[in-house]
Amino acid sequence: MKRFGIIGFGRFGQLAAKHLRDHFSVVVTDMADVGEAAAAIGVETGSLADAADCDVVMLAVPVQAMAATITAIAPLVRPGALVLDVASVKMLPARWMLEALPESVDIVATHPLFGPQSARNGLEGQPLVVCAVRGERHHKVAEFGRSLGLAVSITTAEEHDREMAYVQALTHLIGRALVNIRIPDEELKTNSYQHLLELCGLIRDDSKELFFAIQNLNPYAEEITRQFIAEANGLLAESLKAGNRSAVD
Numbered sequence: 001m002k003r004f005g006i007i008g009f010g011r012f013g014q015l016a017a018k019h020l021r022d023h024f025s026v027v028v029t030d031m032a033d034v035g036e037a038a039a040a041i042g043v044e045t046g047s048l049a050d051a052a053d054c055d056v057v058m059l060a061v062p063v064q065a066m067a068a069t070i071t072a073i074a075p076l077v078r079p080g081a082l083v084l085d086v087a088s089v090k091m092l093p094a095r096w097m098l099e100a101l102p103e104s105v106d107i108v109a110t111h112p113l114f115g116p117q118s119a120r121n122g123l124e125g126q127p128l129v130v131c132a133v134r135g136e137r138h139h140k141v142a143e144f145g146r147s148l149g150l151a152v153s154i155t156t157a158e159e160h161d162r163e164m165a166y167v168q169a170l171t172h173l174i175g176r177a178l179v180n181i182r183i184p185d186e187e188l189k190t191n192s193y194q195h196l197l198e199l200c201g202l203i204r205d206d207s208k209e210l211f212f213a214i215q216n217l218n219p220y221a222e223e224i225t226r227q228f229i230a231e232a233n234g235l236l237a238e239s240l241k242a243g244n245r246s247a248v249d
Contacts, residue, residue, distance in 0.1 A: 001025045005051030007069060008061035009034040011205075012086060015116045016060065017043045019123060019148060027051050052076035059085040059093075063213040066093055070100045079104035082137050086112055088168060088210060089218045090157035094133045106135030109157055111164075112150075117202055124149035131157045161218045169214050169221035170228060175203045176211055 004024035006013050017026050018041055026043040028034060029051040038045045052073040061069050066087060077083060083105050087093045094109040101107060113127040128150040132138040138154065145152040179200050215221055
């Protein structure tokens with residue numbers, strides 16, 4: 001059985017291990033002590049070198065730590081290995097892997113558009129984005145994803161980040177703001193309001209590191225965010241102006 005190394009054993013790393021353990025001999029590593037969590041899932045723990053020496057290596061660390069992690073594993077990965085990431089942005093990680101990892105390894109950039117909360121009932125129908133970086137093994141990654149029931153899309157890192165500026169950066173901005181003001185579950189709620197509550201539930205437990213990565217490390221996110229804020233401020237100003245006119249009339 002091929003060995004699958006997971007570097008970073010946070011919430012997503014643990015979710016991945018649960019679904020990969022039946023297909024690979026999984027080795028996980030993390031800066032924190034994750035022995036108890038790994039034992040509960042039934043996977044092996046090891047050093048960074050142990051995880052990096054596997055046939056497939058998954059980088060599941062925060063994007064902010066990814067460049068340093070890639071540099072650290074570059075001399076440790078075996079020739080012929082497949083290295084992939086699961087970051088929420090794709091252009092920067094793809095460039096970092098391409099520049100730092102040896103020519104002897106294949107590279108695939110992926111983005112699972114789900115997490116432990118949205119996949120609590122299983123992987124069936126959950127979306128996975130796959131981007132080719134080096135080699136042709138992105139087709140095998142896509143095929144394996146589909147065998148798990150995932151809805152796989154193959155695209156470029158640039159197109160991914162362009163779409164995620166709307167799909168993820170804008171959504172998380174709105175959702176995080178609603179979480180921070182603690183919108184209540186009102187009895188007299190509409191379906192639209194229920195959707196907002198569900199959005200809060202999906203992202204409430206996401207880390208600030210993830211939010212900052214989505215907002216700051218996607219080169220297309222800032223423009224969309226600024227457009228949204230400007231439009232919201234414009235609508236508020238227009239509403240206040242209309243209200244003042246009504247009061248005078």
